[in-house]
Amino acid sequence: MKLRPMRFDLYLGRAVFGTVLLTWAVLVGLDVVMAFSGEFKDVGKGGYTLGHAAAWVLYTVPRRAYTFFPTAAVIGSLMGLGQLAATSELTALRALGLSRKRLSVSVAIALSLLTAVMVFSGEVVAPWAQSRADNIKLSAKSGGSLAASRYSGLWAREGDTFLSAGSGDELLQPGGGTRLVLRDVRLYKIGADGQLASLTYAGSAEHGDSGWVLNKVRRDTFGERSATRQTVESEPWQTQLDPAALASGLSKPRNLTAMDLRTSIEYRKRNGLDARDYEDIYWSRWFYPVNVLALCLAAVPFAFGSLRSGGMGKRLFLGILFALGFWLLQLFFGRMAGALKFDYRLAYALPPIVMLAVSGMLFRRKSG
Template sequence: MKFRPMRFDLYLGRSVFGTVLLTWAVLLGLDVVMAFSGEFKDVGKGGYTIGHAAAWVLYTVPRRAYTFFPTAAVIGSLMGLGQLAATSELTALRALGLSRKRLSASVAIALSLLTAVMVLTGETLAPWAQSRADDIRMSAKWGNDMAVARYSGVWAREGDTFLNAGAGDEQLLPGGGTKLVLRDVRLYKIGDDGKLASLTYAGTAEHGDTGWVLSKVRRDTFGERSATRETVESEPWNSKLDAAALASGISKPRNLRASDLRTSIEYRKRNGLDARDYEDIYWSRWFYPVNVLALCLAAVPFAFGSLRSGGMGKRLFLGILFALGFWLLQLFFGRMAGALKFDYRIAYALPPIVMLVVSGMLFRRKSG
């Protein structure tokens, strides 16, 4: 099938563009309002004010727009095509000799432009803005003793001791509550003369009800002309560092660029650390445009016939149903990949394949 842009391509593209952007604005607006209201509980902590909360939410808008675009694309596409079907405009285009595949190609081209913008945003503006948002929140809540390095995880200072953790996460406790686990931890203690007095390495640093505990500890202490090393399996760490502050400083994989995710994956593999959470997000970025187009194309057959007699509520319901079904399917395969330890590329390729197969079957059925 040869594709040459025609006037009706612009007409279809404009119709889909309008409804997708409107749906996108509604979803994004609701999410921003909910996020801003959720920040009220932290207002007053340290120097965190309503102004800081508003700035944090505004800086996270690019990341939120990136996240909501697939849902907005499928709902907006169905609403746009549904309006054309309800006014018999799709029927008129079919009467001119245009096939369903040709009309679907017009929709795909229109959505590809928006998808390309979102892919670019997800690798440039969104990570930068999210980093600025995190800096604003940490600086306001915890002061200037917290920082996030681009490749070295989180840094914190307590008196004459500097902490660096390569990674970390919060884990649920059996009896309720959470504990913070930092991995690949280094403690740099500076002497009164400004020189490095000791360097402590710990495989993990856990903060629970009893305070901090270091595991697999190796400590090098430096004298005027000597250096000594001691190793212990586990020891308590008398520190008043706030676990909540450290948890907020850990860069989440979903907020990193693909290049940074790749660097983190290689770093963790070199050091024998689990990198599957980063691989999950990394490959989801590569399959993002494929997922958007597959999801929308799978929904297109419903515009030919079933939406002609339906109202706006029916289109909205079908769009939400498709988005939710695809999300559950992707979540299922992603969890299976994590549990069975098979390649995430397979897990992210299967949902769009399933959706496109279903779409092809629907096309043939309606054509027959």
């Protein structure tokens, strides 16, 4: 089987490219419109304006495009191949001696190019743009007293005190509600003369029903010619900082690059913290291109049979059915991995294997 690009590769690639890009634009466009309308409720909070909302939505487009690409790829592929099948062009290609496997390779080549662009965007463009979007929203709502940095964690200000947190999590309480935990916390208090009056380091800062509590505290207080150190295991922290605003400034695992996710996983394991949420997102990034190609190739057999007699509605329905079925299967294995604590690599490898196995059975049946 020859793998070098031929004229029919370009023809099939152009047909698939067109329908995938069109489907992609529709899905992302609808999501952008819904996201923008959802921001109206926050307009007017602090300094958050309609312009901030528009900027926030525009900066999140790369992340939305990355998320919707697998769905757009399978729907677009089915629509493009279905159009060729309905006009008997696939039959003509088969009459020229091209096997179904060779035609499937042509589709895979075209989708591989788009998938490579999406992998690059998901690792470089989307995290940067999402960080900018979060900064715009957080800074506008807080009047400039909060800022989130991809490299420096979370920064916040209240009066003469500046807070820096390396990371944090919003945890569910057993009886309901949430508990915010900030880690690697530093509090910088500035004196009236503009000099650093004290530096407080805390291993963690927790906000629960009774307010803020600092744990494993080390405080250095600076005088004109002296410095004193105080250490306590735990102490309450009297502050008016809003925990909900701080939580919104924390970087979510899905907005981090694979390298940052790996660093976070190692940090949490080293300190005995739960890293499953980060492992879930981390391995989903690695299996992203595999999932896209497996999902689309699993749908290819339908283009050689039933789609020939079906219309656009049938192709659209099958594409959505495939994408939804694959998403549910992946969600099921992912939740099982989290609950039973088995390797996420296995959880993300099983769905494409199952889909390709079913597709292979259908492929052989149609070939027969």
